[in-house]
Amino acid sequence: MSASSGPRRSSISPFRSRKSPAQPPPPAKPTGRPATPSSTTSSRPPSRLSASPATSVSHSPSPTTLPLDRPETSKSKENVMVTVRFRPLSPREVNKGDEIAWYADGDYTVRNEYNPSIAYGFDKVFGPATTTRHVYDVAAQHVVNGAMQGINGTVFAYGVTSSGKTHTMHGEQKSPGIIPLAVKDVFGIIQETPGREFLLRVSYLEIYNEVINDLLDPTGQNLRIREDAQGTYVEGIKEEVVLSPAHALSLIATGEEHRHVGSNNFNLLSSRSHTIFTLNLIDLAGSESSKTETTGLRRKEGSYINKSLLTLGTVISKLTDEKATHIPYRDSKLTRLLQSSLSGHGRISLICTVTPASSNSEETHNTLKFAHRSKHVEIKASQNKIMDEKSLIKKYQKEITFLKQELQQLKSGMMDNPHMAASSQDDLVNLKLQLEAGQVKLQSRLEEEEQEKAALLGRIQRLTKLILVSTKNSMPSSIPERPGHRRRHSFGEDEPENLVGLSPSADSGSSSSVSPASSSKSLHHRVTFNDIKDGRRKSISKRGDDSAGGSFPERTKAGDLFSATVAGRRLPPSGTTITDQMDLLHEQMKMLAGEVALCTSSLKRLSEQAASNSEDSQLRHMQKLKDEISEKKLQIRVLEQRMIGSVERTPHTLSTTEMSQALSKLTTQLNEKTFELEIKSADNRILQEQLQMKISENTEMQETILLLRQQIDSLSNKMSGSPEQMAENDGIPPKPCSEEISQQKNAWRNGLGSCEETFVDEHTPTSVMSLNRIFSHEESNLNSQVLMQVNFTRTSSAIGTQYANFKNLGYMILSMQSAYFFIGC
Numbered sequence: 001m002s003a004s005s006g007p008r009r010s011s012i013s014p015f016r017s018r019k020s021p022a023q024p025p026p027p028a029k030p031t032g033r034p035a036t037p038s039s040t041t042s043s044r045p046p047s048r049l050s051a052s053p054a055t056s057v058s059h060s061p062s063p064t065t066l067p068l069d070r071p072e073t074s075k076s077k078e079n080v081m082v083t084v085r086f087r088p089l090s091p092r093e094v095n096k097g098d099e100i101a102w103y104a105d106g107d108y109t110v111r112n113e114y115n116p117s118i119a120y121g122f123d124k125v126f127g128p129a130t131t132t133r134h135v136y137d138v139a140a141q142h143v144v145n146g147a148m149q150g151i152n153g154t155v156f157a158y159g160v161t162s163s164g165k166t167h168t169m170h171g172e173q174k175s176p177g178i179i180p181l182a183v184k185d186v187f188g189i190i191q192e193t194p195g196r197e198f199l200l201r202v203s204y205l206e207i208y209n210e211v212i213n214d215l216l217d218p219t220g221q222n223l224r225i226r227e228d229a230q231g232t233y234v235e236g237i238k239e240e241v242v243l244s245p246a247h248a249l250s251l252i253a254t255g256e257e258h259r260h261v262g263s264n265n266f267n268l269l270s271s272r273s274h275t276i277f278t279l280n281l282i283d284l285a286g287s288e289s290s291k292t293e294t295t296g297l298r299r300k301e302g303s304y305i306n307k308s309l310l311t312l313g314t315v316i317s318k319l320t321d322e323k324a325t326h327i328p329y330r331d332s333k334l335t336r337l338l339q340s341s342l343s344g345h346g347r348i349s350l351i352c353t354v355t356p357a358s359s360n361s362e363e364t365h366n367t368l369k370f371a372h373r374s375k376h377v378e379i380k381a382s383q384n385k386i387m388d389e390k391s392l393i394k395k396y397q398k399e400i401t402f403l404k405q406e407l408q409q410l411k412s413g414m415m416d417n418p419h420m421a422a423s424s425q426d427d428l429v430n431l432k433l434q435l436e437a438g439q440v441k442l443q444s445r446l447e448e449e450e451q452e453k454a455a456l457l458g459r460i461q462r463l464t465k466l467i468l469v470s471t472k473n474s475m476p477s478s479i480p481e482r483p484g485h486r487r488r489h490s491f492g493e494d495e496p497e498n499l500v501g502l503s504p505s506a507d508s509g510s511s512s513s514v515s516p517a518s519s520s521k522s523l524h525h526r527v528t529f530n531d532i533k534d535g536r537r538k539s540i541s542k543r544g545d546d547s548a549g550g551s552f553p554e555r556t557k558a559g560d561l562f563s564a565t566v567a568g569r570r571l572p573p574s575g576t577t578i579t580d581q582m583d584l585l586h587e588q589m590k591m592l593a594g595e596v597a598l599c600t601s602s603l604k605r606l607s608e609q610a611a612s613n614s615e616d617s618q619l620r621h622m623q624k625l626k627d628e629i630s631e632k633k634l635q636i637r638v639l640e641q642r643m644i645g646s647v648e649r650t651p652h653t654l655s656t657t658e659m660s661q662a663l664s665k666l667t668t669q670l671n672e673k674t675f676e677l678e679i680k681s682a683d684n685r686i687l688q689e690q691l692q693m694k695i696s697e698n699t700e701m702q703e704t705i706l707l708l709r710q711q712i713d714s715l716s717n718k719m720s721g722s723p724e725q726m727a728e729n730d731g732i733p734p735k736p737c738s739e740e741i742s743q744q745k746n747a748w749r750n751g752l753g754s755c756e757e758t759f760v761d762e763h764t765p766t767s768v769m770s771l772n773r774i775f776s777h778e779e780s781n782l783n784s785q786v787l788m789q790v791n792f793t794r795t796s797s798a799i800g801t802q803y804a805n806f807k808n809l810g811y812m813i814l815s816m817q818s819a820y821f822f823i824g825c
């Protein structure tokens with residue numbers, strides 16, 4: 001089943017309308033300077049630029065007009081989408097007398113003020129007045145949509161320090177960045193996709209001085225990158241299930257507390273590390289310019305940052321070079337982690353942030369050149385397909401059948417072929433060894449599979465409780481529902497902006513309940529990612545009243561859950577087990593802990609501000625936050641007690657009927673699994689028998705060959721000796737070698753030769769290949785499912801490059817034929 005065969009989303013999201021990923025981004029309003037006639041073309045799909053007079057583009061600062069690019073559309077291939085975003089001149093730049101050196105000439109061209117012939121064309125150029133929302137619509141939304149349909153996507157923000165990467169990717173209170181907008185969209189898409197189930201998990205890490213640290217779990221330091229069939233991943237990284245946009249953002253905020261940042265000449269809070277947030281978000285650190293203050297630690301950080309960005313540039317450059325044979329992904333952790341995205345298996349949107357300032361003209365020019373080079377990377381966006389356990393069983397069955405056929409063919413080939421009897425003993429020994437090794441390997445592989453399956457099943461059962469589904473299940477789900485097996489979550493239909501992903505009491509209408517947390521319009525619900533960064537900026541501006549219109553849900557997820565759980569309402573009414581309830585309580589506690597961290601962080605920031613400038617409103621705000629924290633801590637304690645209470649009460653509270661229902665459900669599941677195991681074991685036994693037969697045949701064959709060789713040798717000895725010797729050996733009178741004897745001798749020799757050839761060239765490779773196929777998971781067309789994966793990459797460069805990478809933004813769990821298929825990795 002592919003993503004395209006799945007149910008389609010209804011057309012209107014609670015947020016805004018979306019276009020399908022195949023559609024071009026919406027036309028942008030003219031930005032920056034007035035567009036020239038050549039650049040006022042209509043909106044274009046992200047596709048390869050080729051020479052054309054449509055948009056002026058130059059590769060070098062030649063004063064003459066250079067070849068111009070025009071996109072060409074390709075159905076199967078997509079390019080990197082490259083856009084450029086200008087920020088306004090900063091007060092600092094204005095103060096020091098900077099002038100505009102580069103500007104947006106219409107929607108697609110960046111032009112140099114001092115040398116108008118130097119111009120670069122891109123898929124889109126955003127002028128300094130463009131909103132991040134518009135940037136998102138044009139440069140990121142199609143990536144998010146694609147990701148939700150199983151197509152990997154990466155959105156990079158790349159630019160020198162202080163050029164606007166954080167502003168673009170994380171945004172601010174009143175102008176959320178691409179990451180929060182994407183998070184919001186993802187939940188919107190889930191809500192608008194009846195008939196599908198989603199599981200969202202996040203992780204958050206930083207690459208600091210080429211060392212990977214887990215930002216959600218500070219004990220996870222110096223983690224290693226591993227690789228599997230789905231690509232690279234970080235071993236041991238903590239992953240959290242997210243249930244709402246606010247929950248996802250609170251995790252980012254919590255992670256931000258642990259990341260490395262520092263001040264430089266250009267940015268008080270420059271990102272000193274690349275970070276990767278796995279809904280997965282990656283956040284890069286930036287390249288150092290020679291103008292940057294670089295002493296001690298900053299210099300060391302800068303060299304690592306530069307190295308990884310240089311490698312990123314080299315990798316992108318090599319990708320554009322058709323002759324390049326080696327792409328140095330492994331030269332930096334950053335490119336290694338981004339390998340699957342960069343190597344063309346997903347959609348890439350590169351947003352280059354630039355300052356128009358004359359003092360940074362050279363850096364801006366370098367960014368534009370980098371961006372322009374990247375334009376020529378071609379990517380093939382394909383859907384991820386992940387094998388589920390059922391598919392694996394089928395795959396094995398198919399392979400076993402295939403192997404049986406191979407063995408049969410080999411067997412009959414050996415029988416039929418008169419030369420086979422004379423085949424090389426060495427080859428047969430080799431084959432036997434291979435078969436034996438294969439048997440052992442297969443056995444251990446099957447055992448591993450059993451263990452993996454058992455682990456996977458446990459995980460599936462746990463994760464299934466956290467599946468997010470749309471409340472708009474007007475379309476029949478393809479998944480036959482088992483009562484109580486899966487938890488249904490509400491997105492709060494009556495509150496479109498409150499994308500509450502999970503509510504255990506959704507079925508009983510808890511969304512209307514008012515919890516202590518949700519009733520207080522707490523600050524932290526609207527704190528965006530950038531607020532945390534701002535919190536550490538010493539030059540933070542006063543925020544005033546934070547209760548002003550936030551862009552995110554004002555009610556906390558945890559608050560809702562707490563309310564539903566504790567405020568006298570029963571937990572999931574039927575079919576849910578005590579384990580379900582415990583898991584749910586556990587998740588709520590984690591969310592509350594995240595919110596506490598968020599409040600604490602805001603409180604810290606306000607305390608710092610209050611130290612220098614105390615105002616009543618600020619103090620009131622701080623008090624409010626303190627209350628909020630106490631309240632949430634209290635809620636956590638109540639939940640803990642409830643968990644303990646649930647365990648203690650379990651034997652008494654479950655009715656006999658409930659217990660027998662649960663027992664019967666478990667028995668059914670057990671029977672299903674036992675049946676699957678039996679199938680697998682039976683196939684394994686058959687395969688073993690076949691292998692055993694093959695080994696016996698080979699042994700017989702070897703004996704025959706040995707015998708024949710002895711006969712040949714004996715005959716050859718007789719024939720090669722003098723007539724006198726032959727007579728002596730045989731005890732018969734010597735005779736001259738007749739033509740008949742010569743022919744016989746040649747026939748044997750030729751026969752043996754041709755037999756060796758046949759065996760080596762045909763059968764052995766085929767057999768080895770068939771064995772290899774057993775151990776390989778590649779090339780299966782069986783029931784594979786779609787892994788939704790998004791990478792949002794926010795690069796910062798020239799000091800404190802940051803990028804954010806959403807990866808595995810969506811994990812989907814689908815069910816077919818009553819079996820749950822695990823899609824995520």
Ligand SMILES: Nc1ncnc2c1ncn2[C@@H]1O[C@H](COP(=O)(O)OP(=O)(O)OP(=O)(O)O)[C@@H](O)[C@H]1O
Nearest residue numbers: 087161162163164165166167267270271796800801
């Ligand atoms: N498009 C924009 N409109 C208005 N202000 C902007 C814009 N882009 C950036 N800024 C402002 O410029 C300053 C620097 O931006 P930002 O922190 O995003 O840079 P950065 O590229 O992330 O830097 P670093 O790489 O050092 O982390 C901030 O104060 C930000 O608010």
